[in-house]
Amino acid sequence: MSDSEDPIGPGGAVDPEKLNSDDGPAHATFTLSRDLNKRLDRYLGDRIPWLSRTSLQRLIHEHAVTVNGREPKPSTKLRKGDVVDIVLPPPPSSDLPAEDIPIRILYEDADLMIIDKHDDIIVHPARGNQSGTLINGLAWHLRKSGEALSDVGAAEARPGVVHRLDRHTSGVMVVAKNETAHWRLGRQFEQRRTRKRYLALVHGRVEPLADVIDLPLGKHPTIKHRNAVRWDDTGKQAVTLYRVLECYGDFTLLEVELRTGRTHQIRVHLSHLGWPIAGDDMYGGQHIEVRNVLPAGHSTGDRRRVILGRQALHAALLGFTHPSTEQEAEFQAPLAEDIAGLIRLLRDRGPVEKPTVPGTVLLLDDLM
Numbered sequence: 001m002s003d004s005e006d007p008i009g010p011g012g013a014v015d016p017e018k019l020n021s022d023d024g025p026a027h028a029t030f031t032l033s034r035d036l037n038k039r040l041d042r043y044l045g046d047r048i049p050w051l052s053r054t055s056l057q058r059l060i061h062e063h064a065v066t067v068n069g070r071e072p073k074p075s076t077k078l079r080k081g082d083v084v085d086i087v088l089p090p091p092p093s094s095d096l097p098a099e100d101i102p103i104r105i106l107y108e109d110a111d112l113m114i115i116d117k118h119d120d121i122i123v124h125p126a127r128g129n130q131s132g133t134l135i136n137g138l139a140w141h142l143r144k145s146g147e148a149l150s151d152v153g154a155a156e157a158r159p160g161v162v163h164r165l166d167r168h169t170s171g172v173m174v175v176a177k178n179e180t181a182h183w184r185l186g187r188q189f190e191q192r193r194t195r196k197r198y199l200a201l202v203h204g205r206v207e208p209l210a211d212v213i214d215l216p217l218g219k220h221p222t223i224k225h226r227n228a229v230r231w232d233d234t235g236k237q238a239v240t241l242y243r244v245l246e247c248y249g250d251f252t253l254l255e256v257e258l259r260t261g262r263t264h265q266i267r268v269h270l271s272h273l274g275w276p277i278a279g280d281d282m283y284g285g286q287h288i289e290v291r292n293v294l295p296a297g298h299s300t301g302d303r304r305r306v307i308l309g310r311q312a313l314h315a316a317l318l319g320f321t322h323p324s325t326e327q328e329a330e331f332q333a334p335l336a337e338d339i340a341g342l343i344r345l346l347r348d349r350g351p352v353e354k355p356t357v358p359g360t361v362l363l364l365d366d367l368m
Helices: 039-049 051-062 134-144 179-190 264-271 339-351
Strands: 025-032 065-067 083-088 105-106 112-117 170-176 197-203 210-214 218-219 225-230 238-245 251-258 307-309 313-321 327-332
Touching: 039 051, 039 065, 039 083, 039 170, 039 307, 051 179, 083 179, 112 264, 134 179, 170 179, 170 197, 170 327, 179 313, 197 264, 197 339, 225 264
Parallel strands: 170 313
Antiparallel strands: 025 083, 065 083, 105 112, 112 170, 197 251, 197 313, 210 238, 218 225, 238 251, 313 327
């Protein structure tokens, strides 16, 4: 967009509603249509009034801003034809209500928190869900210590949220407690420098034992809130690697590695190939009842009791470079009890196959 055509609202400032965002930090790009002879930080201050000049300078130093594809200084003078690209947060909003919600914290320091997210909790408030979220609970936890989450993303009720998990996906995730940590972590996610491994129990027998799924994803053409494999110009690259850990006849346990982070990526990719995640009724899976895992000839009066009523997907491992120490950090979350209990039942039912697949890193028994 040109300088006269960027997403501006009252007073010539960027309208956050028109920013280009893809489930992460928002992007804005400006092409100057005239020679302003103005410093970069001052120009961005005019365009993005919800950020202080200090915050904008920090974004420039953190390589979140480019001019003509190069990393500039805050003092860089802008000329006609320059293309300025910035990865930036939306404007801040009012504070979120703190709520006493139990949260499992695996690790915490001055820069970040590592959370073991449980099932059936939304990460941050959204339309129709203004309370009862992970962020509401974190606000309560941090208020006791006089700390807070990063202001980045506050306008969308997402303070500190570097990445997120679906409501019914459990496991490890990181949140940031200050802007510097947020942008350094966010940059790693954007540049695919994080390490993410999931456990997924799927319907069916998965073959081959390991493969790369490289299928573009986009919004489902007819069903709201769902995504699908899209081969048109709406599809965005999505790459998932899987490796078989254990086979239980009509179920297979996979270790899944993400190379991109599209919404519902694992769920859509596996379902598209005919292996929907157990319990994931949005993408072709079925809720698991006692009768589905009974040994042959076994009878019980409780055959229709639901063992698993959500997708059997667990974020088991997250690795990244610590934003302050620059040391490699890696965290694992123990397997949620509903999925662990189902795996135990499948093992007891037998038979169980445990192939050796190169590249696996998760030790299932340690996570159980």
